[in-house]
Amino acid sequence: MELLSGADMIARFLQDEGVEYIYGYPGGAALHIYDALFRQDKVKHILVRHEQAATHAADGYARASGKPGVVLVTSGPGATNAVTGIATAYMDSIPMVVLCGQVMSHLIGDDAFQETDIVGVTRPIVKHSFSIRHPSEIPEVLKKAFYLASTGRPGPVVVDIPKDMTAPTERYEYVYPKKVKLRSYNPVTRGHTGQIKKAVEMMLKAKRPVFYTGGGVVTGKASEGLTDLVKQLGFPITTTLMGIGSYPQSDRQCLGWLGMHGSYESNMAMHHADLIIAIGARFDDRVTNNTSKFCPTAKIIHVDVDPSSVSKTVRADVPIVGPASSVINEMISLVQGQAITHPEALTDWWQKIDGWRAEREGKLYEPSKPGEVLKPQEVIEALCRVTRGEAYVTTDVGQHQMFAAQYYKFDKPNRLITSGGLGTMGFGFPAAMGIKQNFPEDDVVCVTGEGSFQMMMQELSTCKQYGVGVKIVNLNNASLGMVRQWQDLNYKSRHAHSYMESLPDFHMLIEAYGFTAITVRTLDELEPALERAFANKHELVFLDVKVDPHEHVYPMQVPLGAMRDMLLSKTERT
Amino acid sequence: MRHIISILMENEPGALSRVVGLFSQRNFNIETLNVAPTEDPSLSRLTVTTVGDDRVIEQITKHLNKLIDVVKLVDLTEGNHIERELMLVKVKALGAARDEVKRTVDIFRAQIVDVTPSLYTVQITGDASKLDAFLQAMAPVGILEVARTGVSGIARGDKVLSL
The missing domain is CATH 3.40.50.1220 (TPP-binding domain)
Known part of the structure; x- marks a missing residue:
């Protein structure tokens, strides 16, 4: 029989469960757990720069590997920052376990410092959630959380852990529960x-x-x-x-x-x-x-x-x-x-x-003429050629996402990693990070736009800390392309807040983190730049590709129509 | 159509909020709600009446069944069932109306459970329409306060909702 504190039980359980990476950010309510993680070396903790990125990174890892992603955040703002990532995983049925610190039990309900009812906040976007009420139940609850997250229709599970449940002074018997039974949960194993x-x-x-x-x-x-x-x-x-x-x-x-x-x-x-x-x-x-x-x-x-x-x-x-x-x-x-x-x-x-x-055939888009600004579609086609269609491609959300899905040819499952249900801008870069750490020998590329990338670009710092060699292809049209497209189609091209008036110099920004940036403007620069970017698997390279802001994504179904009612280009429809 | 759905669920903190939250989250409708522990202290029985066409009711039962805290459920309106609701009403009972209220209470087989010089507190059980009819009958006299439990129900015959 082994006596462990709640915090040590969590660390031990994660080891016994075979968890390799967890993504998180420390804070007051989670400090006992962080201390327990510090005193072991099997489970590697990746310090992100924003909790949303922790959830996306764990999500990307889960999608690529098929195993649940694990997140650790503190109470209050730490937990609420994770909410978008939890909802993203929920909408796409991705297995994820989110461990949230919580204020001490006796303070719950008092509006204590950094207190949020995170179980309440996340209730509609989780498969299930637990609150720990006694340290001795930690192993069983965590086992249930992993079991629920990864079986049946997978999804995120939140575990709320008040700080006193992890106190180092209180120790209880720890046994890794090999089996778990929930009388109300029996996912079907075969069809009728x-x-x-x-x-x-x-x-x-x-x-x-x-x-x-x-x-x-x-x-x-x-x-x-x-x-x-x-x-x-x-x-x-x-x-x-x-x-x-x-x-x-x-x-x-x-x-x-x-x-x-x-x-x-x-x-x-x-x-x-x-x-x-x-x-x-x-x-x-x-x-x-x-x-x-x-x-x-x-x-x-x-x-x-x-x-x-x-x-x-x-x-x-x-x-x-x-x-x-x-x-x-x-x-x-x-x-x-x-x-x-x-x-x-x-x-x-x-x-x-x-x-x-x-x-x-041959009418999907009009390629750029020599010396003209690039079309986003041809960038994706070149990316597919250079990576032989074998890369893990993550995307953010918008036109670039649709182009990546349309023009990269995927022959394997789990290779296009995208926020389909929730449509979360900011998903792609941290998701790529999570994948690359687990598949270091594979090419992992985030296809993004300058709008989406700026939602999670602080993670450049995480990549620097852990030497994460993802590639970033920024389809830079200096506007929120999909919003702009809808405004072109439905609002007589009144571009309400869909343009990016003051973009950073991405070149300088990336170099400030010590990474390589390449700016691409024309077709003849494109493939050499991609070749250079993918030459070294372990180096982060950012391609800032200037693309045509007037391009639209087609086909596009006509709203409220049938499947066959489509706009095929700016001038043709079915 | 109106349906009465009875649920056995884990008697755990947060379980009720998951059920109620599901209804608002998915734009389903709750007419009445009634919940209490059963003879097995680990289980609560929750009864909800809701309105919707077959497609909506199918979605409601499927989504309820998906909740981890929901152990078992039955749509009582699919078969013969007994439906009861309890109501406590304070009605004005002054002058000539005092006798009239007493007579109406008897007609409805209700009981007067508390008395003051100016009002009666009436306890009445039955299905929702009987309770509605009693309120209608009392309206001219003056209803001061109403407390209804919401519908509870059970299947007729040998059918049993248990583990």
């Missing part, structure tokens, strides 16, 4: 066999089928199975933004991603389909456009591990509640050796799809 059979029958009989797969396939580690299933059937597949890479994008059967800025062929195929096989996707409004006009001729099979996602916005004809991987595997075994009923219809369907593809 009858429903799966019914779904497969419909798939075999379909004439115009489309797979529509989302982040659930990525977090559910079901990409390989999905690829097998889709290839066996020979059906077209489109993914959501979060599902990018769940099926190799360079494969002919992949139509790209769908929705508001999805590919023309994806949205057209969805609209005309007679069967949609949705797996790990949640029919989000950025995908469906107007739900009453959504895919008028399609029957819908919906596989999701979370029953509340099924029939939430669009009614499923065949709902299947279960983890993507086991349902897909069952589908594969049922499909094996079976022939599709209407092979000629599928051939016609592919002809139609190839026709849509051909319509837009």
Whole structure:
């Protein structure tokens, strides 16, 4: 039997749980825990420069590795600063455990110094939360927190820890709980066999089928199975933004991603389909456009591990509640050796799809002419070439995010790391940091814009402290591009507060931290600059790429329209 | 349509706020709410009446079930059930109205549980519509204060909501 203080239990538990990195920022209520971390060397603590960055870094790590990210912050402002990152993880179903210091138990409710009811504040944006009420319950509560965060539909779990629970003077028995049981929480482990059979029958009989797969396939580690299933059937597949890479994008059967800025062929195929096989996707409004006009001729099979996602916005004809991987595997075994009923219809369907593809080929954007300002799209295409499509690409939010998702070709899951649900500006850079520390030999690049980057640029200091060699591609159009685009389209180009009047000299800024910055203005400078940036894996390099501020992201679905209603350029629409 | 949803949940601090928060967060509607511990001190039973079409009720039950603190739930309105609410009302009881109030209390099979020279405190149980009818009957006399518990309910027959 081992007697440990609450703070030492936390440090010990994190070791026993196999946590390698935690991201955090110290403060009064968390100091006992920080002292316990100081007295051990297995769990590495990364000191960020703002708690929001701690959550994004842990989130990026979780997305890339599939393991829960861990955050440690102090009470009050430390905890509230983490809120945006917790909400980001919640919306994208990312496993995360956030340990928050809290004022001493006897002060709770007194408006004590640095007191915030963080359990209350985060209640709508967590999978669950705990408050520690006695030091002896720390191991069990932490085990539950990790278990909840990483099973079923993953999500963030907050653990509120009053300072007296971690006092060094009070010691209790510590045993690492190997198992955990919650009587009210039993995530499904497999789908209903009858429903799966019914779904497969419909798939075999379909004439115009489309797979529509989302982040659930990525977090559910079901990409390989999905690829097998889709290839066996020979059906077209489109993914959501979060599902990018769940099926190799360079494969002919992949139509790209769908929705508001999805590919023309994806949205057209969805609209005309007679069967949609949705797996790990949640029919989000950025995908469906107007739900009453959504895919008028399609029957819908919906596989999701979370029953509340099924029939939430669009009614499923065949709902299947279960983890993507086991349902897909069952589908594969049922499909094996079976022939599709209407092979000629599928051939016609592919002809139609190839026709849509051909319509837009070479028309996606107009490349810059020699000596002219660069187009953001060509920067991403060059980035993809230079990194051979193998980098971890994180993004912030806005036009650059859409361009990165449209023009970088991802063949693997977990490679596009982006805030899809919440759309958090400032996410990309700290997320890249979290990934790079865990995958030091891989290329990790943050595609950002000068608006988003300035929301979290203080993390340059963290990168300096820990020698984090991420690359930053700043698509600098000196304006908030996506806001500006909407203002162009809906507000007669009245650019209310969407321009950046006084940008810093990024070159000097980056050099002030001791890093390399390269400014890129023309096409002939672009690839050499990228080559130089990626030459050394362990060096942070910032590319300030001046791009055309007048460029818009297309296709763009027409608001309140159907999937097929799209603006295709500034002058064309469907 | 009106639904009565009964929930067994962990008798833990914060559990109630998660349930109530869910309703406001997801734009669901709470008409009445009633909660107390059960014979098993680790469990509370919460009964909520809500209004919504089938799609909304399906979402409400799914999201409630997703809460970690919710152990089990049942939509009582899906089957035969008994629904009760308790109400305490202070009504004016002066002059000729004093007898009239007493008679109405008897008709509704309610009880007078406290008396002053100027008012009666009436206790009445029943379903929500009976309580509404009693209030309507008392309105001309003068209602001074109303305390309703909100609906509680239980399924008829052998069906049991337990672990």
